[in-house]
Amino acid sequence: MRTKSLIIAALCAVAVGCANRASEGKKLPLELAQMAKNGTLPYAQKETSAAAGAAVDPVKAALEQSLKEPYANDFGPESVSIAGYPAKEQEGYKNFLAKCTQCHSAARPLNAQYIDDNAATTDKWVSHHESGVWKRFVKRMMAKPGCAVTPEEAGGIVAFLVHDSKVRKTGANAAAWKARRKKLLADFKKKHPKRYTLLYGN
Structure with missing residues (x-):
């Protein structure tokens, strides 16, 4: 009789445990948010939250990378005078400043050798x-995630870069x-000798 009672008690415990685990999966978003704040999320929910938090903004990542891996160009002026430039090139310059600088500074293309x-x-x-060099660079930029x-x-950005470089x-x-x-x-060689050698050689 005692053995039978123990078996019934064990089965009840298992059933309660399963019910608790099932109810954890049905918690409302507000409850889950509070559990996350308190550090009491179930393991599976913690994994899901960690994965969501690990999502990276590709544009932000590109900007951070450009800051970590500078070029000599980056230390030059970040703007140019467009007085006298054709209307299309002026509009291209505005879009260049608005869009291209999300991934790197304006100085990088403006002070490039191209x-x-x-x-x-x-x-x-x-x-x-190089003929077509700016079109090639802009096309490559457009292929990046988040552009x-x-x-x-x-087209306007390319027109600006072509005209401005000339x-x-x-x-x-x-001269x-x-x-x-x-x-x-x-100056770049003095400040970043290792990076200089990597990019431009000796």
């Missing part, structure tokens, strides 16, 4: 001439540009 033309390149780290640039905006880095301004770019590289 010039969109077919001229010969004598120093690829100072004045790198909110529309095709129309991209205005500020060639012709009468070529001044080369001097500024070389100084950026020299």
Whole structure:
């Protein structure tokens, strides 16, 4: 008789335990939030919450990466004068500042060595001439997760970068540009020697 009573008690305990576990899975969001705050979430719920918290914003991640892995360009001016630029290029500049700077500083493209033309390149780290170079970079940027640039905006941004690089880095301004770019590289080498070697060699 005593043995039978013990078996019945054990079965009841198991049933209660199962009922409790089942009820945990039916808790309301408010209850779960309070349990999370108190640190009393069931194990499965803790795992789910941790996974949700681990979701990373790709745009924010790109910006953080750009800050951790700088280029010489990043330490130059973050804006340019667009007075006299055509309307499309001016609009492209506005979109460039609004959209491209979500993943990196405006200084990175503005102070880059790239010039969109077919001229010969004598120093690829100072004045790198390549036809279609800005279109290639913008297209690559648009392929990244979280990029909110529309095709129309991209066309304007490319137009701005092409025009701006020719205005500020060639012709009468070529010598001044080369001097500024070389100084950026020299300063970067002093401040970030390991990163300089990784990017630009010795």
